[in-house]
Amino acid sequence: MTTNTAPQRQSKKNNFAPLIMDVAVPVGSYYLFKNGFGMGTLMALGLSSVVPAVRTAWGAVKERRVNGLAALILFVNVVGLLLSFVAGDPRLMLAKDSAAGSAIGIGILVSVALGKPMMTAALKPWLVRGDTVKEAAFARLQSGSTAFRRAERVFSLVWGVVLFAECVVKVLGAYTVPVDTMVWLGSVIMVVALVLGFLVSGALAAGPMVGMLAAELKAAADRPAEAPTPAFAR
Known part of the structure; x- marks a missing residue:
């Protein structure tokens, strides 16, 4: 019995892609910018907000829906940006x-x-x-x-x-x-x-x-x- 694994691979990719884009990329890029490139907290946090911001805007405009996880990560980053002014x-x-x-x-x-x-x-x-x-x-x-x-x-x-x-x-x-x-x-x-x-x-x-x-x-x-x-x- 043969099984076509291509749909399963595609489905798995579709399932994990939002988690990678909304969580792993923002968090990983923040530490990369801050610790790897020596950027300040404000700059690193701002740049790490780009991916969830783009995903949220794309979902709202193109797909006519708001990605909840992306919007939440974006909100957290915005709050962090605002609070970063207090030092x-x-x-x-x-x-x-x-x-x-x-x-x-x-x-x-x-x-x-x-x-x-x-x-x-x-x-x-x-x-x-x-x-x-x-x-x-x-x-x-x-x-x-x-x-x-x-x-x-x-x-x-x-x-x-x-x-x-x-x-x-x-x-x-x-x-x-x-x-x-x-x-x-x-x-x-x-x-x-x-x-x-x-x-x-x-x-x-x-x-x-x-x-x-x-x-x-x-x-x-x-x-x-x-x-x-x-x-x-x-």
Whole structure:
């Protein structure tokens, strides 16, 4: 039995491209401009905003839709740009990054409230793995399964709460913990938050969604093929 892998490769590329363009490119380019080329924070942040800005504008004008993830990253960068004008206080500089990052958690929570959980864009590629059959099953569950849609919301809700709480803790730490300690402690807090987010979202949402997707695939495989319509009945 031969399998055409070209559609799967294309589907996988379509799934991961938004994540790469909206997250990896802006974050990676920021550190490249700042640490690699020695640019200032303001210039590096401004240049790293170009890709999400172009994607957001392209989606709004050409495709007549707004890419939520791209718009959120752009918003975070704009907030960071505005806050970058405030300098001189090291504690304020530590709090600045957390305050800008809290926009991500807030944006995710708002997307849940609007019924369009944003973190699905990050979860779906890991569930379907570029497989068109799994993508079709995923779409059926999205449109017909209340439990599946609830799990989607829970997944985004967990990450929204975790990311927002992380930012709140880091802002409080910026003003209560010695600056030298908070420089490395901030990274520890971030790692702990990410681990917590993976564990909780996996147990409450991603795990059940994997099970529902497997059940839907099995049910689809067990369904009898639809008989062709006889020519005389057409």
